[in-house]
Amino acid sequence: VSIPSRHPRTAFAGSAGTLWAPYLTLGLAVVASYRFLPALGQLIAIELLAVTGTAAIVARLRGRPEHPLGWRLLALVCLAFGVVGWGFWQVEVAVSGVPPAPGSPADVFFFAGEALCLAALVVLLLRREPGSGPLLEAAMAAVAFGTAAWVFLIHDYVRDDTLALAARATQIGYAACDVMLLALAVRILFSPGRRTGAYWLLTAGIGSLLSADLLWNWLTLAGSYAAGSYYDLGWLLFLLLPGVAALHPSLLFDQARRGGRHVGARYLLLLAGAALAAPLLLAVEAFGEVDRDDVAFGAVSTALLTGLVLARMAGLIREELRLSAEVRVQHERLEEAERLARLGNWEWDLTEDEVSWSSGLYRIWELDPSEFTPSYEAFIATVHPEDREFVETTLGGALDTGSAEFEFRVIRPGGEERVVHASAGLVRDAAGRPIRMVGTAQDVTERNRAESALAASETRFRTLVSNIPGVVYRCALDADWTMEFLSDAIEELSGYPSSDFIGNRVRSFASIIHPDDEVEMERRIWDAVDAGRMYAIEYRIVRADGATRWVLERGQGVLGASGAFHLDGTILDITERREGELALVAQNERLEELDRMKDEFIALVSHELRTPLTSIRGYLDLLLEGEVGEVTEEQQNALRVVDRNAERLTRLVGDLLFVAEVEAGKLELERRTTDLTAVVRDAVESARPTAESKSVALTIVVDEVPTLQGDPVRLAQLLDNLVSNAIKFTPEGGQVGVRTYVEDGSVSLEVTDTGMGISAEDQRRLFERFFRTQKATAEAIQGTGLGLAISKAIVEAHGGTLAVASKEGHGTTVRAAFPLPAPHGSEARQKEVAA
Amino acid sequence: MNESSTPLVLVADDDADILALVKFRLERAGYAVLAASDGEEALRLATEQSPDLAVLDVMMPKLDGYEVTSRLRQREETRDVPVILLTARVQEADVARGFEAGADDYVKKPFSPQELGARVQAILGRR
Numbered sequence: 038v039s040i041p042s043r044h045p046r047t048a049f050a051g052s053a054g055t056l057w058a059p060y061l062t063l064g065l066a067v068v069a070s071y072r073f074l075p076a077l078g079q080l081i082a083i084e085l086l087a088v089t090g091t092a093a094i095v096a097r098l099r100g101r102p103e104h105p106l107g108w109r110l111l112a113l114v115c116l117a118f119g120v121v122g123w124g125f126w127q128v129e130v131a132v133s134g135v136p137p138a139p140g141s142p143a144d145v146f147f148f149a150g151e152a153l154c155l156a157a158l159v160v161l162l163l164r165r166e167p168g169s170g171p172l173l174e175a176a177m178a179a180v181a182f183g184t185a186a187w188v189f190l191i192h193d194y195v196r197d198d199t200l201a202l203a204a205r206a207t208q209i210g211y212a213a214c215d216v217m218l219l220a221l222a223v224r225i226l227f228s229p230g231r232r233t234g235a236y237w238l239l240t241a242g243i244g245s246l247l248s249a250d251l252l253w254n255w256l257t258l259a260g261s262y263a264a265g266s267y268y269d270l271g272w273l274l275f276l277l278l279p280g281v282a283a284l285h286p287s288l289l290f291d292q293a294r295r296g297g298r299h300v301g302a303r304y305l306l307l308l309a310g311a312a313l314a315a316p317l318l319l320a321v322e323a324f325g326e327v328d329r330d331d332v333a334f335g336a337v338s339t340a341l342l343t344g345l346v347l348a349r350m351a352g353l354i355r356e357e358l359r360l361s362a363e364v365r366v367q368h369e370r371l372e373e374a375e376r377l378a379r380l381g382n383w384e385w386d387l388t389e390d391e392v393s394w395s396s397g398l399y400r401i402w403e404l405d406p407s408e409f410t411p412s413y414e415a416f417i418a419t420v421h422p423e424d425r426e427f428v429e430t431t432l433g434g435a436l437d438t439g440s441a442e443f444e445f446r447v448i449r450p451g452g453e454e455r456v457v458h459a460s461a462g463l464v465r466d467a468a469g470r471p472i473r474m475v476g477t478a479q480d481v482t483e484r485n486r487a488e489s490a491l492a493a494s495e496t497r498f499r500t501l502v503s504n505i506p507g508v509v510y511r512c513a514l515d516a517d518w519t520m521e522f523l524s525d526a527i528e529e530l531s532g533y534p535s536s537d538f539i540g541n542r543v544r545s546f547a548s549i550i551h552p553d554d555e556v557e558m559e560r561r562i563w564d565a566v567d568a569g570r571m572y573a574i575e576y577r578i579v580r581a582d583g584a585t586r587w588v589l590e591r592g593q594g595v596l597g598a599s600g601a602f603h604l605d606g607t608i609l610d611i612t613e614r615r616e617g618e619l620a621l622v623a624q625n626e627r628l629e630e631l632d633r634m635k636d637e638f639i640a641l642v643s644h645e646l647r648t649p650l651t652s653i654r655g656y657l658d659l660l661l662e663g664e665v666g667e668v669t670e671e672q673q674n675a676l677r678v679v680d681r682n683a684e685r686l687t688r689l690v691g692d693l694l695f696v697a698e699v700e701a702g703k704l705e706l707e708r709r710t711t712d713l714t715a716v717v718r719d720a721v722e723s724a725r726p727t728a729e730s731k732s733v734a735l736t737i738v739v740d741e742v743p744t745l746q747g748d749p750v751r752l753a754q755l756l757d758n759l760v761s762n763a764i765k766f767t768p769e770g771g772q773v774g775v776r777t778y779v780e781d782g783s784v785s786l787e788v789t790d791t792g793m794g795i796s797a798e799d800q801r802r803l804f805e806r807f808f809r810t811q812k813a814t815a816e817a818i819q820g821t822g823l824g825l826a827i828s829k830a831i832v833e834a835h836g837g838t839l840a841v842a843s844k845e846g847h848g849t850t851v852r853a854a855f856p857l858p859a860p861h862g863s864e865a866r867q868k869e870v871a872a
Numbered sequence: 873m874n875e876s877s878t879p880l881v882l883v884a885d886d887d888a889d890i891l892a893l894v895k896f897r898l899e900r901a902g903y904a905v906l907a908a909s910d911g912e913e914a915l916r917l918a919t920e921q922s923p924d925l926a927v928l929d930v931m932m933p934k935l936d937g938y939e940v941t942s943r944l945r946q947r948e949e950t951r952d953v954p955v956i957l958l959t960a961r962v963q964e965a966d967v968a969r970g971f972e973a974g975a976d977d978y979v980k981k982p983f984s985p986q987e988l989g990a991r992v993q994a995i996l997g998r999r
Contacts, residue, residue: 648887648960652887
């Protein structure tokens with residue numbers, strides 16, 4: 038399979054497009070040399086022209102010209118007329134010195150050539166010629182030239198009895214054919230679609246044939262024709278020119294300009310010539326020495342020609358009327374368009390200094406055409422005084438530069454101000470002198486108002502957007518996140534200007550999203566859009582400088598006016614927050630680790646302290662009990678001090694261990710049915726010696742309360758803590774009261790003192806481990822700051838709450854509330870109360 | 873069971889002071905006391921002397937109190953020797969582990985010698 042590298046038409050055009058000029062030159066050289074060649078040389082010249090002409094046309098057919106049949110027929114014309122017909126004729130001339138007699142085979146082929154030529158022209162003229170005009174013109178030409186041919190040639194042959202019938206018929210036949218060819222050639226010349234180089238060359242060829250035929254006819258009639266002389270040149274050109282026409286590039290490429298018919302001077306001259314042809318010939322005949330019997334023929338042809346010209350004129354007038362009606366419609370349409378567009382046009386004839394305004398212009402100016410006479414000065418007077426100088430300068434400038442476009446204000450007669458947008462263009466004559474200035478003016482008052490309102494709104498919107506922290510966007514729901522709008526803040530965030538992203542001009546927004554986050558981000562946006570929800574996503578973008586930033590994007594899908602979804606939202610840089618969060622998490626972990634280590638440390642240290650404490654206290658007991666020898670009174674006192682402090686140390690270690698256990702979540706209760714009142718009584722009794730030594734009154738009010746499921750050891754520890762605390766912070770002569778009661782569905786235990794109280798600030802931190810009030814520290818009251826923390830842990834392990842109410846200087850109340858046990862417990866309580 | 877009327881109590885603790893204190897207290901209370909300063913020694917003495925009761929510290933080098941207890945329980949001659957564990961650990965899990973190993977009672981450190989004496993008497997009196 039072979040694939041042509043180029044379209045045949047262009048391939049041929051490349052090689053043949055410029056062939057016509059050399060072919061024409063060579064052909065003309067052959068034609069010019071014809072006269073000086075011997076008969077045989079002339080035969081060769083004729084054959085050469087005819088064969089190359091045929092070949093040129095046939096070759097050109099590959100380029101697919103319009104009307105290929107017409108050109109094929111023309112090739113046959115060259116073949117029949119030139120190669121065969123003239124070949125036969127010239128052989129005869131070469132052999133016998135004279136051309137063959139009329140009616141010879143040569144004439145047959147000549148006639149065939151003429152007929153083919155007529156057919157070719159008819160085919161070439163076919164189509165695209167509307168109306169009867171072209172037909173009338175062809176008929177006019179045929180009648181006019183037919184009349185001439187009759188008067189000067191055919192008529193003579195018809196009456197010349199001296200010639201043989203064959204010779205006369207031949208001559209008359211040629212003349213008739215020529216008349217028809219001439220008519221068609223004229224048609225081609227006046228056909229608007231045929232004014233190209235190729236058709237001019239073709240008509241020139243036909244013209245050459247006609248003139249040669251005419252010459253031959255005439256000379257034969259006069260008896261002075263000689264074969265091989267310059268008389269034959271027309272025929273030679275007829276063989277050459279169709280081939281040149283076929284090769285001319287305009288046949289294929291310069292498609293004929295299809296302009297409208299232009300009724301110019303040349304055309305009118307043709308019509309007049311046709312109308313006058315017959316009378317002119319009749320006049321020639323009348324005053325020449327011609328027989329009278331031609332009058333009838335002259336009258337008929339005159340009438341025919343006149344009729345044809347009139348018909349053609351009527352057609353032209355009708356056309357003209359139709360055109361003017363069309364112009365009127367167009368004019369009305371323009372008026373309407375001007376009115377709708379608030380537009381008007383004007384013309385300033387510079388040579389006459391006359392100004393004309395369209396009605397649209399009067400409408401803009403609100404002037405009455407019957408009252409206002411437009412002129413340059415009158416126009417300037419309507420311009421706003423502040424704009425006059427500008428308008429005059431601009432128009433003056435347009436006289437130099439050729440055009441201007443400008444806006445100015447006019448004052449209507451009513452005083453109203455309008456803004457007009459005007460354009461002006463200069464028209465020059467052939468010599469370049471300015472002759473007219475034309476232009477338009479449009480009322481743009483409303484448009485300008487709307488534009489400035491829009492601009493103000495736009496500015497407001499932009500200011501608003503630029504003041505929003507972060508980026509505001511509107512983008513398409515596509516793989517690139519194609520941005521319709523993106524506020525300027527994106528430049529600070531990404532390092533790329535906003536304009537880069539609009540319509541993906543330089544880069545897409547998708548291209549700056551961190552590759553690891555792309556898929557997740559897209560999924561979450563689509564999920565949100567599908568569900569009709571807003572989305573808030575955190576992801577990373579990669580800046581122009583390669584740095585990574587964390588952003589928070591919020592937005593939602595919005596159905597636009599066009600029916601397409603887009604996303605509206607904001608993007609915030611949250612890198613600092615993210616980093617802060619991460620640092621905080623790390624810090625928290627470190628703190629928790631430290632806390633855990635501290636608890637472990639406390640547990641370890643406490644444990645290691647217990648063993649020596651066990652020894653110390655054990656041996657102190659031995660000493661005090663006198664087991665290892667007599668101890669004096671003074672020694673006993675000293676040992677008791679040691680023992681008291683060792684006991685304190687033991688308690689402290691116990692507390693520390695307890696707290697560590699609570700913190701480690703390891704506090705476990707050994708629950709059993711416990712009578713809280715018994716625990717309270719025991720605790721108060723064991724605290725009584727301390728209270729008495731400080732002269733603090735210790736009172737106890739115990740309501741019967743239901744038994745609890747609790748750890749008696751821990752509850753005792755709680756009571757010890759609370760009571761000893763109260764005594765510790767109550768000065769001499771003060772009071773400490775312990776109460777138990779049932780209230781609001783809970784069993785309450787209350788320890789009240791009349792001590793120094795706790796400030797509101799300190800109360801907030803009271804339950805923190807190792808916290809000591811400022812007063813406790815300042816007055817050097819012993820303590821570790823663990824008592825209340827432990828108490829709280831014990832109460833909460835029992836499902837209760839511990840609260841403190843205090844007023845500085847007026848004492849403190851600590852209240853532990855435990856949930857009441859199940860209903861049967863409350864029945865039991867009622868029975869107890871009743872008993 | 874020891875043949876004399878004085879009950880024999882094995883005391884094991886790696887802290888020499890405490891060991892001496894407990895020994896002193898128990899002897900004053902009228903018991904014969906075998907003192908061991910680590911788990912291995914305690915196990916050896918218990919096997920050799922068949923005490924009426926063993927007071928074992930949990931945290932001891934070589935063999936801890938749990939281990940000594942469970943080994944005592946595995947041997948025919950010591951299977952029935954009552955064991956009191958001395959423990960500084962206070963978690964229930966630790967206590968449970970002691971009972972699982974075969975201990976009869978436990979005393980938390982720091983303990984008072986009187987409390988220990990009372991427990992020893994309670995167990996021996998039960999028998």
